[in-house]
Amino acid sequence: MRRPLLGMLLVVAACGTIGSPLITSGEVYEFRDVERGDTIVFHWPRADLPVRIWVASDSPIRSYVETAIARWQAAFLYGEFRATLVTDSTIADVIVRNTPSDIGNGLNRRAPQCAGETDPNINPATNTARLPMHVFMYAVVSDAIPGLASCYAVTMTHEFGHVLGLLVHSPSLGDVMFADPRFDGISERDRLTAITLYSIAPTITLTGRR
Amino acid sequence: MTAACWRYCERWRRDLTAPLVRRHLRRMRRLLTAAMITVGTTPLAAQTGVQLTAGVTSSGILVTDGVLRTKLRPAIAPTIGIAIAIPTGKGPYRAVLAAHYSRSSLRVTDTDFGTTDDLGTLATIDALVMAEGPIAGALRWQFGGGAIFYRPSANQGVFLDGPTHRWLIAGGLTWSHPLSPHLHLVVDGRVDSHTFTTDVLVARHYAGAQGVQRFGLHAGVERTF
Ligand SMILES: [Zn+2]
Numbered sequence: 001m002r003r004p005l006l007g008m009l010l011v012v013a014a015c016g017t018i019g020s021p022l023i024t025s026g027e028v029y030e031f032r033d034v035e036r037g038d039t040i041v042f043h044w045p046r047a048d049l050p051v052r053i054w055v056a057s058d059s060p061i062r063s064y065v066e067t068a069i070a071r072w073q074a075a076f077l078y079g080e081f082r083a084t085l086v087t088d089s090t091i092a093d094v095i096v097r098n099t100p101s102d103i104g105n106g107l108n109r110r111a112p113q114c115a116g117e118t119d120p121n122i123n124p125a126t127n128t129a130r131l132p133m134h135v136f137m138y139a140v141v142s143d144a145i146p147g148l149a150s151c152y153a154v155t156m157t158h159e160f161g162h163v164l165g166l167l168v169h170s171p172s173l174g175d176v177m178f179a180d181p182r183f184d185g186i187s188e189r190d191r192l193t194a195i196t197l198y199s200i201a202p203t204i205t206l207t208g209r210r
Numbered sequence: 211m212t213a214a215c216w217r218y219c220e221r222w223r224r225d226l227t228a229p230l231v232r233r234h235l236r237r238m239r240r241l242l243t244a245a246m247i248t249v250g251t252t253p254l255a256a257q258t259g260v261q262l263t264a265g266v267t268s269s270g271i272l273v274t275d276g277v278l279r280t281k282l283r284p285a286i287a288p289t290i291g292i293a294i295a296i297p298t299g300k301g302p303y304r305a306v307l308a309a310h311y312s313r314s315s316l317r318v319t320d321t322d323f324g325t326t327d328d329l330g331t332l333a334t335i336d337a338l339v340m341a342e343g344p345i346a347g348a349l350r351w352q353f354g355g356g357a358i359f360y361r362p363s364a365n366q367g368v369f370l371d372g373p374t375h376r377w378l379i380a381g382g383l384t385w386s387h388p389l390s391p392h393l394h395l396v397v398d399g400r401v402d403s404h405t406f407t408t409d410v411l412v413a414r415h416y417a418g419a420q421g422v423q424r425f426g427l428h429a430g431v432e433r434t435f
Contacts, residue, residue: 018407019417020277046320046327077273077367077410078280078318079329199278201323 028193029175033167035124042122042129042204043081043165043197050082051163054092054132061098061137064156072160075191080198081164094133094163101136107162107169111180113141113151118162122204131208135159154184161190165197257304261293261396263430267312267334270423272406273368273416279321282368284332287314291428295342306340306352310426316362330363336402338380345383353381358404370410378404386432394432401425 033040044051055065069083086092101108106119116137122129137155139148154176161177169179175187186194267289273282293308316332319325340354358378362369382400389395405419 016405016418016421017274017276018411018420020275021415021417022277046323046325049327073366074370077414078275078278078282078320079327079367082366195278199322 023192023196028196029170030168031166031193031197041202043202050084052086052093053083054086054089055096059098064152065096068156068160071157071186072164075186075194093131096135098138100138111151113148114139114155116155116159118159127204128207129204154181257434259295259432259434261430261432263291263428265289265428267424267426273420281319283317285314285317287312302344304342306342308338310336333361335359348386350384352384355379368408368411374408376404378402392434396432397429399427
């Protein structure tokens, strides 16, 4: 009697599968861009992880880059997006500068205290993204003005949402990917949208440095 | 006559002497050798002992994500173990306190994309309290329970909140062979079972827990006192 009971205990304990929560369309916002009627989906392939980020070691925005990386990495359960800071800009996949954009055609955000812009460098004609990507974030007021630190935190997290592939802004003010974000963090909708993006096949492949 | 008939035809067995076929002798020699090894070896019953072992542990899948089509599983891990066995009385039973440490990479497989990725290393420590008793000769059973402690190399993913632990049950077989009056070679095979989840999985509305079975094969020495 004891042996069958032991066997049953082992089997019952070992056969259960964890229940994954469903993601409904109402819980995510549109993250795909449309160019010339074609849908563009971009995310970093696992083979190219961790994404190599360069920001100057003495840059006043370096800590915000670290925070943005940590926030987005924490959104994922299976390491779909991972990034690391590198010291050499020539091997970086993403270059972050504390200056106004010298490219000017990226996804930009301007708040009263600071401005940000990300250029994913996507060419819809060839379905490629050419590395490195560029991110710019800079103060539009004096460093002494209250609210600059908060603006930097929100803006860099927003720009890194673009870096990881959220190419379209959220329509909701409660998300960091809202066009003029106020939310300092990653909302549940931001998180679910990001993991949904990484669960589908990208249409864009990387070219350039890799 | 076939071997099957030799075994089962009772009438034939009574009336005739079975022919001496070479393969029968070979089989008997093998059986005899196995019996001598099993029965002829001194059992470890009622002896206090300390074991040091090394081996491998194969773990089942920690998370099967049916929505994201992803599986998370530790690679086969080299394992070291230590155990103390204490007789429970004058009989052949012992209480065994055992601990094993194993470490391997944590692998994620995306079943849709067909990709596999390493997410750093994952160390596990299990601490077990088991009962041990005889089966035949040097072969003994073990059964008990304890806890398994997960120690990831980085606080990320399902281990975002860091180390975690789970309760487990374990059972197995152990075999020993004397090398000297107080030193024995031991080989044990064990299966243990626990349910896996973490705080971040619960916070993200993953329901229930994943059943995880681990299989371990270890060899080492036991010093008896
Ligand atoms: Zn934006």
